[in-house]
Structures are given as structure tokens and as C-alpha cells.
Amino acid sequence: MNLRVSMLALGLVLTPALAATPALAQSAAEIAEPAHKTAADRLANIVAPDSDVPILVDGVLKSLISGMVKAEPEMVEFDAAFPGLFDAMKTAWRPVLLKAAYQSRPLYRADLSQLYQNNLTTAEMNEAADFLSQPDIQRFFVAAKSKVDFSATVADALAERDVSTESVRSDVGRAGTAAAADLSPEMEQKLTAFFGSPVGRKLVALNSKKAALDAKWVNYSPPGAEQEIEQATLEAMLTHIAKTDPKLAAAMRKKLESDGDLKKQKR
Numbered sequence: 001m002n003l004r005v006s007m008l009a010l011g012l013v014l015t016p017a018l019a020a021t022p023a024l025a026q027s028a029a030e031i032a033e034p035a036h037k038t039a040a041d042r043l044a045n046i047v048a049p050d051s052d053v054p055i056l057v058d059g060v061l062k063s064l065i066s067g068m069v070k071a072e073p074e075m076v077e078f079d080a081a082f083p084g085l086f087d088a089m090k091t092a093w094r095p096v097l098l099k100a101a102y103q104s105r106p107l108y109r110a111d112l113s114q115l116y117q118n119n120l121t122t123a124e125m126n127e128a129a130d131f132l133s134q135p136d137i138q139r140f141f142v143a144a145k146s147k148v149d150f151s152a153t154v155a156d157a158l159a160e161r162d163v164s165t166e167s168v169r170s171d172v173g174r175a176g177t178a179a180a181a182d183l184s185p186e187m188e189q190k191l192t193a194f195f196g197s198p199v200g201r202k203l204v205a206l207n208s209k210k211a212a213l214d215a216k217w218v219n220y221s222p223p224g225a226e227q228e229i230e231q232a233t234l235e236a237m238l239t240h241i242a243k244t245d246p247k248l249a250a251a252m253r254k255k256l257e258s259d260g261d262l263k264k265q266k267r
Contacts, residue, residue, distance in 0.1 A: 036117060039125035044113040046132050053101045055145050060097065061090050063150035064158075071158045082241050092236035096229045103222040111213050119206055124199045131194050140187060144179035148172065153218060163218040169211045234262050 065086050068075050079085040116125055131137060152167035183191070194200045234256060242249035256262035 033122065036122045036125075037113070039122045039129070040113040040116040040120075041109075043116050043120075043125045043129045043132070044109040046129050048105065048109050048112060050102065050105055052142070052145055053098060053105060055142065056148070057094065057097045057101055059146065059148050060150050060154070061093060063154045064093075065090060067151060067154040067158050071155070078237075082244060085237065085240050088236045088240040089233055092232045093229060096225070096232050100222050100225045100229075103225075104217055104220055107220075108213070108217045111216070112210070115206060115209055115213060119209075120199075120202060124202060127199045128203060131199075136187065137190075140179070140183075140191075143182070144175055147178040148175040163215055165208075165211045165215040168214045168218065169207075172211070172214075230261075231263060238262075 068086070075086075120128070132141075148171055150171050152170040153163050156163040156167050180188075195204055238249045238253050238256075241252070253262065253265075257264045
């Protein structure tokens with residue numbers, strides 16, 4: 001299990017594929033203004049709020065189990081021998097992944113804020129934040145994020161390679177298509193009007209740079225997180241197996257502890 005799949009600090013604004021105008025770097029004088037950074041931080045917090053973390057982690061877990069079924073036949077055999085093993089592992093992973101995601105979120109938002117500072121004016125960031133913070137727009141994006149299928153991202157991680165920008169964009173693109181299918185005429189008109197405006201088009205123009213940031217933070221693991229999830233995985237497996245075959249679980253634990261793969265339990 002590779003923790004990188006958990007670090008999808010997407011907080012994505014799932015924008016329609018509109019023709020984009022080039023984003024222009026802002027002047028050094030404007031970037032230096034405190035109000036400029038304040039506006040960028042506000043926009044980053046709206047685009048990637050902490051409230052999204054459970055939605056994204058649950059999406060990752062769902063895709064992770066599906067990916068393991070396809071990529072790791074030995075785990076499928078274990079689950080068949082001990083029904084409910086995957087569910088036990090998912091339950092054990094969730095708090096670890098939530099903790100790691102919350103740790104990385106401020107770092108991701110700092111990068112996102114810098115992207116906005118470098119490419120949007122203060123007025124543009126405020127206009128975008130005002131639009132994206134509207135309750136109906138927030139509800140739409142929360143629904144869209146819940147539809148993200150992380151299969152491409154998970155496939156990269158399970159193959160023990162860096163998650164690519166292309167995989168991130170592929171997963172987000174499918175979610176955007178699914179969300180668009182549920183749009184009411186009124187919401188479609190509202191989104192099209194904004195993302196067709198000068199500010200909206202500049203946001204769309206930043207999609208490729210934002211996807212690169214997303215991939216960067218997908219591939220980030222907070223210090224100690226890898227070890228924490230490895231231990232949580234082994235403990236969940238052993239605890240579940242012990243319910244039906246305590247002797248096997250005890251033998252597995254003894255071997256794992258002897259090999260140094262599992263911390264010894266306190267007696």
C-alpha cells in the first residue's frame with residue numbers, strides 16, 4: 001500500500017473545457033501588496049477547503065479497493081478466505097489517510113495561493129472568490145468532487161510509480177463529465193457565463209499548472225506517514241484474520257515481528 005494515493009489534495013474546481021486565454025504574470029508591485037496575497041489565500045481556501053478532505057479520502061479508498069482487486073490477486077484470495085478483510089483494511093486506513101491529508105492541505109493551499117498571485121490580479125481573485133463561494137456553486141462542486149473516480153491515480157500508485165499530471169487530469173475530467181450530466185439548466189447557464197467571462201477564462205487557462213500542483217501533492221507523504229499506514233494495514237489484517245483463525249494470525253504476527261515488519265505489541 002502506497003500512501004501517495006491518499007494525498008490527493010485536489011480541492012478541484014472542475015471547470016468546463018472552454019477555450020482559454022493565456023494567463024499573464026502580474027506585476028511585482030501588485031504581488032508585493034498585502035491585499036494581493038490576502039485575496040489569493042481566500043481563493044485558495046475556497047477552492048481547497050478542509051471540508052473536502054473526507055470526501056476526497058473516501059473517494060480514494062473506494063478506488064483503492066477496486067484497484068487492488070484488479071492489481072493484487074493475492075489480496076483477493078485473502079479476502080475470499082477471510083471475508084470482510086478489505087473492509088477492515090479500509091476502516092483502518094481512513095483515519096491515517098485523513099490525518100496525512102489534513103497535514104498536507106495547508107502546504108497545497110500555499111502553492112495554490114502562489115499560483116493565483118502570479119497569474120491573477122487582486123480584483124480578479126476577489127471576483128472569482130465571490131462567485132465560487134456562493135452556496136449553490138459550493139453545493140455543485142461538493143457534488144462534483146464526490147464523483148471523482150481516482151482509478152488512474154490509484155493505478156499509478158499501486159504500480160509504485162509517481163502519480164502523473166495526466167492521471168490527475170484524467171480522473172478529474174471524468175468527474176467533470178459526470179457532474180455536468182446532472183446540471184440543471186439554470187446552473188449550466190450560471191457556470192457557463194462565469195467561466196466564459198475574462199476572469200473565468202483566466203482560471204481555465206491555469207488548469208494545466210494547477211494539475212501539476214495536484215500531482216505534486218499526490219506524491220507527497222508527511223514524515224512518518226508511510227510507516228504509520230503500513231503498521232495500520234498489518235494490524236487490521238491480523239486482527240481480522242484472528243476472528244476466524246487465531247492460530248494463523250498469531251503465527252503471522254510472530255513472523256512479522258521477528259522480521260521487523262511489525263512493531264511488537266505491548267504485553
